[in-house]
Amino acid sequence: MDSCKHEACVRKVPIFSDLDNEKINKLNSLVKQRKFKNGELIYLEGEIGKNIYIIESGLVKLYRSNEEGNQYILRLLKEGDFFGELVLFKEEQLSSSAEAVGDCTICMLPKDELEKLIKSSPELSYKLLSAITSRLNKTENKLQSLALEDAKEKTMRLLLELAKESGIKKENGILINLPLSRDGLANLIGTTQETLSRKLSALQQEGLISIQGQKKILIKND
Amino acid sequence: MDSCKHEACVRKVPIFSDLDNEKINKLNSLVKQRKFKNGELIYLEGEIGKNIYIIESGLVKLYRSNEEGNQYILRLLKEGDFFGELVLFKEEQLSSSAEAVGDCTICMLPKDELEKLIKSSPELSYKLLSAITSRLNKTENKLQSLALEDAKEKTMRLLLELAKESGIKKENGILINLPLSRDGLANLIGTTQETLSRKLSALQQEGLISIQGQKKILIKND
DNA sequence: CGTTGATTTGATTAGATTCAACATATGTGG
DNA sequence: CCACATATGTTGAATCTAATCAAATCAACG
Numbered sequence: 001m002d003s004c005k006h007e008a009c010v011r012k013v014p015i016f017s018d019l020d021n022e023k024i025n026k027l028n029s030l031v032k033q034r035k036f037k038n039g040e041l042i043y044l045e046g047e048i049g050k051n052i053y054i055i056e057s058g059l060v061k062l063y064r065s066n067e068e069g070n071q072y073i074l075r076l077l078k079e080g081d082f083f084g085e086l087v088l089f090k091e092e093q094l095s096s097s098a099e100a101v102g103d104c105t106i107c108m109l110p111k112d113e114l115e116k117l118i119k120s121s122p123e124l125s126y127k128l129l130s131a132i133t134s135r136l137n138k139t140e141n142k143l144q145s146l147a148l149e150d151a152k153e154k155t156m157r158l159l160l161e162l163a164k165e166s167g168i169k170k171e172n173g174i175l176i177n178l179p180l181s182r183d184g185l186a187n188l189i190g191t192t193q194e195t196l197s198r199k200l201s202a203l204q205q206e207g208l209i210s211i212q213g214q215k216k217i218l219i220k221n222d
Numbered sequence: 223m224d225s226c227k228h229e230a231c232v233r234k235v236p237i238f239s240d241l242d243n244e245k246i247n248k249l250n251s252l253v254k255q256r257k258f259k260n261g262e263l264i265y266l267e268g269e270i271g272k273n274i275y276i277i278e279s280g281l282v283k284l285y286r287s288n289e290e291g292n293q294y295i296l297r298l299l300k301e302g303d304f305f306g307e308l309v310l311f312k313e314e315q316l317s318s319s320a321e322a323v324g325d326c327t328i329c330m331l332p333k334d335e336l337e338k339l340i341k342s343s344p345e346l347s348y349k350l351l352s353a354i355t356s357r358l359n360k361t362e363n364k365l366q367s368l369a370l371e372d373a374k375e376k377t378m379r380l381l382l383e384l385a386k387e388s389g390i391k392k393e394n395g396i397l398i399n400l401p402l403s404r405d406g407l408a409n410l411i412g413t414t415q416e417t418l419s420r421k422l423s424a425l426q427q428e429g430l431i432s433i434q435g436q437k438k439i440l441i442k443n444d
Numbered sequence: 445c446g447t448t449g450a451t452t453t454g455a456t457t458a459g460a461t462t463c464a465a466c467a468t469a470t471g472t473g474g
Numbered sequence: 475c476c477a478c479a480t481a482t483g484t485t486g487a488a489t490c491t492a493a494t495c496a497a498a499t500c501a502a503c504g
Contacts, residue, residue, distance in 0.1 A: 064366045072369040074362055086359055089352035095359055118348070125347035126340070130311035132354050137308055137317055139361045140296055144286045146368040147294040147412030151460070182483060190369030195460060197484055214469070214483065373492065404451060417492055419452055436451070436501070445504105452499070461490075470481065 009033065009056045009107040012080040015127040023117065023124075031107045036100035049087030049094045051108040055079050058104020059179055063187070064096045073187045074139075076101070076179060078166075085132070088115060101179060146190050154189040155199040159209065163219055173210075173220040182214075231255065231278045231329040234302040237349040245339065245346075253329045258322035271309030271316045273330040277301050280326020281401055284318045285409070295409045296361075298323070298401060300388075307354070310337060323401060368412050376411040377421040381431065385441055395432075395442040404436075 010016050010027045019027075033056065036042055042053065045064060053060075059078055065071040074096055077083055087094060088111060100106075118125050145157055159176060167174040178185065186196040200217070203209045210218040232238050232249045241249075255278065258264055264275065267286060275282075281300055287293040296318055299305055309316060310333060322328075340347050367379055381398060389396040400407065408418040422439070425431045432440040 064362070066366070066370050070370050072366050074365065086355055089348070089355050095362065118351075119344055122341055122344050122347060125344060125351060126311070129340075129347060129351055129354065132351065132358060133308055133311050136354060136358045136361060139358060139365060140286070140317065143296065143361065143365055143368065144288070144294050146365065148288050148292050181481095192461060193483075194462080194485085198460095201484075414493060415451075416453085416494080420492090423452075447504090448502085450499100450501075452497105454497075455495090457492105457494075459490105459492085462488085464486085464488105466483100466485075468481100468483070470479100472477100472479080474475105474477085 009054055012056070013054050013082055014080065015082075015124065015131050019121070019124065023121065026117070027109065030113045031109050033105060033107050035103065035105050038100060038102050040100045042098035042100060042106065043084070043094055045094055045097045047094050048092055049084055050111050051084060052082055052088070052111055052114050053084045053098070054082045054107040054109065056105040056107050058106075059101040060098055060104060060106070061101050061180075061184070062096045062098050071187055072190060073184065076188065084111075085128075087111060088118075101184075151189075151191050151195050152199045152202065154191065155196060156203065156208075158185065158189050159203075159217060159219055167219070170218065173218045175212075176217045176219065178215050178217060231276055234278070235276050235304055236302065237304075237346065237353050241343070241346065245343065248339070249331065252335045253331050255327060255329050257325065257327050260322060260324050262322045264320035264322060264328065265306070265316055267316055267319045269316050270314055271306055272333050273306055274304055274310070274333060274336050275306045275320070276304045276329040276331065278327040278329050280328075281323040282320055282326060282328070283323050283402075283406070284320050286318045293409055294412060295406065298410065306333075307350075309333060310340070323406075373411075373413050373417050374421045374424065376413065377418060378425065378430075380407065380411050381425075381439060381441055389441070392440065395440045397434075398439045398441065400437050400439060 009031060010024055016024070016027065031054075036058075042060065043049070055077055057079055059076060060081075060083065061073050062075045062077065062083055063071045063073045075083075083098060084094065118128065145154055149157065162176045162178070163174045166179075167176050169175075180188070182193040182196055186193045189196070200209070200211060204211050208220060210220060212218060231253060232246055238246070238249065253276075258280075264282065265271070277299055279301055281298060282303075282305065283295050284297045284299065284305055285293045285295045297305075305320060306316065340350065367376055371379065384398045384400070385396045388401075389398050391397075402410070404415040404418055408415045411418070422431070422433060426433050430442060432442060434440060
């Protein structure tokens with residue numbers, strides 16, 4: 001809970017990484033750390049957002065759900081990613097929910113303080129703009145995918161994305177450690193676990209992938 | 223083509239609207255105006271983006287298409303909206319195509335110049351952040367809609383959005399002037415024109431809407 | 445008034461969801 | 475370490491929704 005840990009946290013975030021020491025120290029003094037257990041809710045859609053969250057360690061899923069309780073996972077975040085930032089500048093209410101995937105440690109930075117810092121630091125706003133722009137672009141990619149691709153294409157795209165994010169190169173392909181259950185993965189691409197499971201089996205039969213237990217998939221070369 | 227027109231254009235854009243006169247004049251001197259005819263391509267996905275585009279008058283659709291030629295319309299833009307901005311900060315290649323819907327007049331601002339201006343104006347970056355953040359939020363809303371809703375729900379949501387954007391209040395409901403053909407509208411919600419047509423008919427039968435010719439729909443009260 | 449393009453409707457098909465059964469892991473207490 | 479209980483994942487069959495292809499209707503315009 002001391003400043004040493006905080007520093008690590010702030011420094012891990014690319015958009016803060018090359019701020020000068022004075023500003024880093026300022027941020028450190030404002031950050032609070034908290035641990036969340038697997039499945040624990042970090043915040044719920046509709047709440048008033050007062051913080052920006054930074055992942056010190058672990059995974060977090062941001063999702064939305066409708067009245068019938070179906071959920072769609074907007075993003076899966078890892079160490080060094082930040083979230084809750086849509087509440088800066090405009091919105092009061094959080095538009096999605098955040099939940100810990102596995103145990104994780106989260107740093108919280110009061111929104112008001114970050115707003116002040118942003119206003120006084122062109123450098124920082126520029127980086128933030130860059131980060132959010134890139135997110136918008138990724139989100140538009142997903143829109144296109146949901147609108148135009150069928151379940152098999154979306155499944156393959158999901159695997160390729162996971163591979164890009166955190167795939168491990170092997171001599172016969174790229175090994176993926178699946179961060180979520182089938183159900184969670186299905187929610188990432190707007191389908192059901194049964195459909196995902198079928199498509200994975202089909203891809204394996206075609207020789208494109210190899211399903212290794214329930215938490216690993218190898219995308220084969222060629 | 224003179225500065226008088228340019229000023230109108232720059233002033234129409236909310237994020238520029240309350241810059242000081244010096245900056246407005248700077249922008250005016252950099253802006254070039256061009257007219258596009260209905261259906262004319264403004265830019266194509268994959269091109270290198272060198273400008274930010276501002277709509278002086280008319281409508282523009284931003285869309286993406288896949289190999290099979292299916293298109294998904296990301297956004298429909300109107301007077302005062304700007305686009306092409308994803309290319310600031312990072313991306314070189316444009317990730318979507320832009321096409322004139324009806325005749326329109328577009329102002330173009332060189333990307334490099336805007337980048338300079340942004341770096342020197344915290345106020346402007348703040349507004350831009352706010353604008354892009356709000357866009358990201360809207361895009362996430364669409365994702366949720368595509369992932370979780372069926373064709374009928376998406377159709378109703380589309381009508382409600384159009385009504386919010388540009389609906390005209392009548393004594394018996396809200397009248398919408400449809401900006402696109404059935405096919406275009408269908409592409410906005412990731413479905414086909416036939417399905418959209420069926421869903422509109424169904425909504426009319428249920429008494430929720432009244433289809434008035436091919437370019438107008440009334441959303442009835444209650 | 446006829447031609448053209450847009451829209452609606454109909455019939456069929458393809459794809460995904462649902463619900464159910466089965467299989468495979470994971471975890472717990474004896 | 476095993477047996478059982480619980481989770482998670484896979485497969486099958488029926489159903490349903492939306493896409494596709496084709497035909498019919500409607501609207502706009504010269």
